[in-house]
Amino acid sequence: MTTTIHKGLAATRHVLDNDTVIISKDAPTVPAVTIHVGVRAGSIYDANDLIGVSHLTSRVLDRGTARRTSDEIAEALDDRGVSLSVSANRHVMNVSCTCLSEDFEAMLEVVGEVIMQPAFPEREVGTRKGEVLSAIRQDEDNPAAMAMLTLFATLYPDNHPYGRPSKGTVDSISRIERRDLVAFHEARFAPSATTAVIVGDVACERAVAAAERVFGSWRKPSVGDITLAHPPSQRSRTELVIPMMNKVQADIGYGFTTIVRSDPRYYAYTLMNNALGQYGIGGRLGDSIRERQGLAYYAMSSFDANVVEGPLIARVGVSPANVDRAIASIDEEIRRMATEGMTAEELADCKQYLIGSIPRLLETNGAIATFLQTAEFFGLGLDHDLRLPSLLDAVTLDDVNAAARGLDVNRAAVVVAGPYQR
Amino acid sequence: MDSCMTSVVLDNGLTVLVEEVHTAPLASVWCWYKVGSKDEVTGLTGVSHWVEHMNFKGTTNIPRDQVKGIIEKFGGSWNGYTWIDQTTYMETASTAGLDRMLFIEAERMANCIYDPDDCESERTVIISELQGSENDPDTLLEQEVIAAAYKVHPYRHPTIGWLTDLQTMTRDDLYQYYRRNYVPNNATVVVVGDVDTDDVLRRVETQFGAIAAGPAPRRITVVEPEQFGERRIDVAREGTTAYLKLAYHAPAIGDRDFFPMLVLDAILTGAKGINLWSSFRTAPPQRSARLYRALVERRLASAVGAGLLPTEHPFLYLISATAMDGIRLQDVESAATAALGDVVRDGITERELVKAKNQLRARLVFENDSVTNLGHQLGYFQTVASLDVYRDAPNRIAAVTQEQVDAVAKKYLRTDRRTVGWYTPTDGAGA
Numbered sequence: 001m002t003t004t005i006h007k008g009l010a011a012t013r014h015v016l017d018n019d020t021v022i023i024s025k026d027a028p029t030v031p032a033v034t035i036h037v038g039v040r041a042g043s044i045y046d047a048n049d050l051i052g053v054s055h056l057t058s059r060v061l062d063r064g065t066a067r068r069t070s071d072e073i074a075e076a077l078d079d080r081g082v083s084l085s086v087s088a089n090r091h092v093m094n095v096s097c098t099c100l101s102e103d104f105e106a107m108l109e110v111v112g113e114v115i116m117q118p119a120f121p122e123r124e125v126g127t128r129k130g131e132v133l134s135a136i137r138q139d140e141d142n143p144a145a146m147a148m149l150t151l152f153a154t155l156y157p158d159n160h161p162y163g164r165p166s167k168g169t170v171d172s173i174s175r176i177e178r179r180d181l182v183a184f185h186e187a188r189f190a191p192s193a194t195t196a197v198i199v200g201d202v203a204c205e206r207a208v209a210a211a212e213r214v215f216g217s218w219r220k221p222s223v224g225d226i227t228l229a230h231p232p233s234q235r236s237r238t239e240l241v242i243p244m245m246n247k248v249q250a251d252i253g254y255g256f257t258t259i260v261r262s263d264p265r266y267y268a269y270t271l272m273n274n275a276l277g278q279y280g281i282g283g284r285l286g287d288s289i290r291e292r293q294g295l296a297y298y299a300m301s302s303f304d305a306n307v308v309e310g311p312l313i314a315r316v317g318v319s320p321a322n323v324d325r326a327i328a329s330i331d332e333e334i335r336r337m338a339t340e341g342m343t344a345e346e347l348a349d350c351k352q353y354l355i356g357s358i359p360r361l362l363e364t365n366g367a368i369a370t371f372l373q374t375a376e377f378f379g380l381g382l383d384h385d386l387r388l389p390s391l392l393d394a395v396t397l398d399d400v401n402a403a404a405r406g407l408d409v410n411r412a413a414v415v416v417a418g419p420y421q422r
Numbered sequence: 423m424d425s426c427m428t429s430v431v432l433d434n435g436l437t438v439l440v441e442e443v444h445t446a447p448l449a450s451v452w453c454w455y456k457v458g459s460k461d462e463v464t465g466l467t468g469v470s471h472w473v474e475h476m477n478f479k480g481t482t483n484i485p486r487d488q489v490k491g492i493i494e495k496f497g498g499s500w501n502g503y504t505w506i507d508q509t510t511y512m513e514t515a516s517t518a519g520l521d522r523m524l525f526i527e528a529e530r531m532a533n534c535i536y537d538p539d540d541c542e543s544e545r546t547v548i549i550s551e552l553q554g555s556e557n558d559p560d561t562l563l564e565q566e567v568i569a570a571a572y573k574v575h576p577y578r579h580p581t582i583g584w585l586t587d588l589q590t591m592t593r594d595d596l597y598q599y600y601r602r603n604y605v606p607n608n609a610t611v612v613v614v615g616d617v618d619t620d621d622v623l624r625r626v627e628t629q630f631g632a633i634a635a636g637p638a639p640r641r642i643t644v645v646e647p648e649q650f651g652e653r654r655i656d657v658a659r660e661g662t663t664a665y666l667k668l669a670y671h672a673p674a675i676g677d678r679d680f681f682p683m684l685v686l687d688a689i690l691t692g693a694k695g696i697n698l699w700s701s702f703r704t705a706p707p708q709r710s711a712r713l714y715r716a717l718v719e720r721r722l723a724s725a726v727g728a729g730l731l732p733t734e735h736p737f738l739y740l741i742s743a744t745a746m747d748g749i750r751l752q753d754v755e756s757a758a759t760a761a762l763g764d765v766v767r768d769g770i771t772e773r774e775l776v777k778a779k780n781q782l783r784a785r786l787v788f789e790n791d792s793v794t795n796l797g798h799q800l801g802y803f804q805t806v807a808s809l810d811v812y813r814d815a816p817n818r819i820a821a822v823t824q825e826q827v828d829a830v831a832k833k834y835l836r837t838d839r840r841t842v843g844w845y846t847p848t849d850g851a852g853a
Binding site: 070075080253280293366418 | 496545548662719
């Protein structure tokens with residue numbers, strides 16, 4: 001079955017007999033192709049006693065297959081200047097490859113092998129475990145990383161998959177063995193869990209034909225999914241301090257859980273967050289904390305609705321002497337947003353910006369591939385780029401102000417990591 | 423990208439580069455100044471970067487409260503950066519915003535205000551930026567290694583400046599520096615996108631034509647004397663991870679050794695390309711690179727990288743490695759030194775040369791995938807070298823021979839002329 005949309009990105013969606021989804025977009029701007037293959041095998045699927053197994057799988061997945069050694073893959077990539085990386089977010093493991101269009105078929109074959117037939121060589125598992133352990137140790141010395149890890153653990157307590165560290169812990173990684181990676185791959189990787197997005201200087205017919213050759217004969221039953229618990233409602237304010245007295249600057253993470261991606265209020269939250277911590281140089285937070293008070297180099301917010309209620313997070317980096325003042329300023333801006341809402345002019349500005357930025361954000365192959373992959377994951381439709389302007393434009397002042405009223409400083413989770421103690 | 427490029431110099435000395443790229447309804451405007459942290463004198467380190475910050479704070483004809491939203495109304499993004507040779511500002515937005523972008527850059531060149539309160543407020547913002555970067559041990563070590571690698575050349579001080587200078591610099595220091603360097607005869611305006619060249623040139627003339635040329639800014643002529651003997655830095659601070667840096671004096675972009683050295687870097691750590699704006703955000707193809715195999719595959723380091731950047735004067739070839747948890751820095755350094763010694767002694771192979779060239783050819787394609795990236799490259803090379811160097815880069819890479827790479831390895835990778843930096847975490851882990 002093939003679906004084609006003839007305006008906007010005009011991507012083509014094709015479902016193979018084995019249920020693998022192929023999305024392609026012919027973009028001949030430069031003679032290059034970006035391949036993103038996403039498999040529903042992210043960190044939410046880690047067992048509680050093996051936190052980090054998804055992340056470690058992503059580190060070893062492309063280090064040897066049934067047909068090629070790790071060295072042979074390295075030579076195949078490096079000979080052609082190909083960038084290949086594997087990463088795992090909460091829900092999806094993504095194999096990303098950027099190559100010249102002349103190398104497209106050969107590289108898609110490598111990507112297919114990596115996804116369908118990884119060998120997980122024992123030596124590679126050992127080497128990548130060492131790298132992950134080093135990365136965990138680096139995070140322990142990084143105030144921004146510690147603030148975020150602690151904030152997520154606070155917003156999503158009790159081993160909730162959104163609250164666990166994706167890289168795992170020193171203890172969990174030390175316990176993970178090759179057989180755990182093999183079992184994870186066996187349990188999570190299947191055609192029905194896979195979406196391949198191909199964007200670049202390759203005609204859609206050529207892209208689909210190549211994908212059919214690579215993935216068409218993959219046979220494996222559908223994998224089951226898991227149901228995530230909703231995060232608990234925050235009933236009171238939480239403030240935590242991670243003293244890191246060897247550092248010179250403190251990082252503040254300040255957040256709430258909000259809504260799911262499929263919530264009709266998603267676009268109202270997007271616009272409200274844009275005004276709060278993005279528009280211009282960090283929205284209202286940037287205006288107050290950076291521009292008016294000169295307290296910080298960065299002050300901004302992000303909103304990440306997901307399969308279950310995702311976070312809205314404000315982040316600021318300040319000298320330890322200004323931590324209390326910065327937190328009070330975030331409180332003030334959140335309170336003002338919640339009680340007074342946005343102005344009509346502010347809403348119009350944010351709409352104009354977000355709608356106007358769509359062509360810029362969809363300029364490169366990599367950005368288009370990410371957009372199409374996200375649209376497929378959340379079921380937004382192949383024409384999402386065409387509908388996005390009207391979805392944003394339809395949001396009313398009442399909608400954004402209703403979203404803003406959900407922010408309550410008395411229920412915020414606040415984490416400070418750095419040279420600061422109370 | 424299908425394109426054609428036009429270069430014009432206005433009567434006031436402003437260089438204008440226009441490239442039509444009709445793939446999306448976008449235009450990217452860059453304004454480049456030939457002034458960077460190497461042009462700073464002792465006591466005023468960081469002034470170029472601080473001036474860059476001040477030039478986002480309103481002008482005579484763009485009131486402070488109207489800065490926010492001025493480009494966002496066109497769906498645009500804006501930014502700026504300062505480095506050792508250059509300062510630049512950019513906007514990318516819908517083509518409907520072209521006039522607005524040019525207006526902003528003309529205002530920035532001629533009419534910034536430098537309100538004393540804004541200068542004071544920005545002092546703490548920049549100190550916060552400095553302290554945020556010093557939270558990262560790797561950045562801190564790099565700063566110390568670069569400072570140790572130079573005795574006299576101003577490349578030795580960090581672009582953000584030394585804290586003591588940031589604490590004492592005055593509003594007048596900033597304003598005088600701005601007035602001296604922000605003149606059309608020290609600048610290049612670049613426009614790339616879905617535009618008509620003649621139309622752009624008319625608009626640029628309208629916006630910039632009346633800005634008077636200034637005296638030619640002072641140019642640094644100091645030459646770093648030859649280094650005699652290895653220098654070593656050991657930063658011992660509380661932390662969890664050990665880092666190693668090896669800094670070798672490297673050729674400038676205009677030196678005939680630059681491209682052979684770029685090929686050598688690809689062989690040692692994978693090709694990065696030559697676009698500071700985009701290339702270093704994508705991991706290089708490096709799994710078969712010599713230093714990756716010597717350090718990462720042997721479980722001595724969790725990461726290794728290096729950079730040879732196109733600079734006006736000879737800068738550094740800086741190799742960085744993160745020690746694997748529990749591994750001694752001495753072992754990482756010994757393995758890296760041995761691998762570098764191999765290439766100095768035995769040279770490279772024909773296969774390595776072909777592979778490195780293939781990598782660089784691909785990177786040059788990947789790094790020019792947007793009007794923003796193209797605009798960066800034109801302005802960057804016009805400012806630190808010449809457009810000819812940029813245009814000819816693919817040919818110069820293709821022409822590099824095995825003998826040239828072997829020669830630059832011998833010439834530049836000398837242990838008696840390098841600076842070695844260790845970051846030793848004092849809690850004992852990894853050291």
